[in-house]
Amino acid sequence: TQLLEQSPQFLSIQEGENLTVYCNSSSVFSSLQWYRQEPGEGPVLLVTVVTGGEVKKLKRLTFQFGDARKDSSLHITAAQTGDTGLYLCAGEGTGRRALTFGSGTRLQVQP
Amino acid sequence: DAGVTQSPTHLIKTRGQQVTLRCSPISGHKSVSWYQQVLGQGPQFIFQYYEKEERGRGNFPDRFSARQFPNYSSELNVNALLLGDSALYLCASSLDPGRGAYEQYFGPGTRLTVT
Numbered sequence: 105t106q107l108l109e110q111s112p113q114f115l116s117i118q119e120g121e122n123l124t125v126y127c128n129s130s131s132v133f134s135s136l137q138w139y140r141q142e143p144g145e146g147p148v149l150l151v152t153v154v155t156g157g158e159v160k161k162l163k164r165l166t167f168q169f170g171d172a173r174k175d176s177s178l179h180i181t182a183a184q185t186g187d188t189g190l191y192l193c194a195g196e197g198t199g200r201r202a203l204t205f206g207s208g209t210r211l212q213v214q215p
Numbered sequence: 216d217a218g219v220t221q222s223p224t225h226l227i228k229t230r231g232q233q234v235t236l237r238c239s240p241i242s243g244h245k246s247v248s249w250y251q252q253v254l255g256q257g258p259q260f261i262f263q264y265y266e267k268e269e270r271g272r273g274n275f276p277d278r279f280s281a282r283q284f285p286n287y288s289s290e291l292n293v294n295a296l297l298l299g300d301s302a303l304y305l306c307a308s309s310l311d312p313g314r315g316a317y318e319q320y321f322g323p324g325t326r327l328t329v330t
Contacts, residue, residue, distance in 0.1 A: 147258070147305070192257050202271045
């Protein structure tokens with residue numbers, strides 16, 4: 105069974121601060137995706153990383169896939185209140201094409 | 216273009232009853248997957264269908280079943296509902312699960328409450 109552990113579970117910061125969310129596993133993933141979910145809505149895809157060591161940037165968000173494709177991080181620079189939400193990482197396992205999700209990091213950005 | 220649509224939005228059922236949830240994928244997407252998201256947790260994989268055939272099944276009891284129709288829409292059925300089935304049920308569509316990175320696009324979900 106492939107598991108993804110996310111940390112921290114909860115994060116409350118002030119607007120303008122930087123933060124990093126981690127997603128770790130003992131398993132290798134073919135690809136890893138990050139989603140953001142608002143209350144009562146479905147997850148929205150932010151980015152997909154495929155190659156070990158890959159770094160992708162989406163405005164103030166920087167995503168990195170570990171060299172061994174077992175872990176990933178999401179870094180937000182100068183957080184804004186609009187960044188508030190649940191951030192989920194999800195790994196595509198080898199063999200079966202289903203996503204394994206982490207339990208999420210709930211981010212609250214205070215004005 | 217319309218995204219993934221799900222119906223109903225909310226549903227309240229009694230223990231022991233049966234429920235059917237519906238999903239329409241993004242136009243051109245041939246694969247539909249179902250996930251269960253319990254409050255405070257990440258989504259858990261239930262089923263994946265591609266071209267009307269089941270391609271994957273998660274660790275859920277036989278009370279859960281699904282099917283995909285020729286127009287690629289899908290239904291998820293849950294029989295003999297338990298209190299623990301209360302959750303947000305998410306449908307996700309994708310182009311072709313056999314090629315490239317497996318990017319899925321989620322609908323807004325159906326909130327099922329079992330009393």
